[in-house]
Amino acid sequence: MLEAGRPLPSDAELLQRLAKRDSTALIEVERRHWSSLYAQVYGMVVDSTLAERVVREVFTQLWYAAQRFPLRRSMWNWLREMARELARAEQALAVPSNSSHESSMRRLHEEHIPVHPGAAAAGNAHGADAVDSELPRI
Secondary structure (H helix, E strand, O other), X not given: OOOOOOOOOXXXXXXXXXXOOOHHHHHHHHHHHHHHHHHHHHXXXXXXXXHHHHHHHHHHHHXXXXXXXXXXXXXXXXXXXHHHHHHHHHHHHHOOOHHHHXXXXXXXXXXXXXXXXXXXXXXXXXXXXXXXXXXXXX
16 A cells, blocks of 8 residues: 555556556555545436446456556546446446337337238228328328
8 A cells, every 4th residue: 555655646657557457556546536436426327236336347447448548548537437438328228218119119010010902901891092091102
């Protein structure tokens, strides 16, 4: 850990240590940024278990991305963006939108309805009138 009297390492220094697979650097980054990221994610998902899982995934991704991390970027901004993206992805997986689901189901149903004259006439006593009403108007 840190020795007394030594200044705290910057995020850039911690990132360099992460790139060299220094696990103590990851612990320091987590100590420094966990609570802020958790608050941000919890505000989006309003689920403590999901928020914790998202934040844990953010730090896991940082661990694997550290060697390729662009030095000109702020690690804090990257962490925040990653947390937002992962939280949105989790929300999209957890609660599918009813309106898009219904419209997708309607579209699938409409694509599989036969529109040829024989199919419409067979199911309707009015024959030709039913065929005309089921064909798309141009």
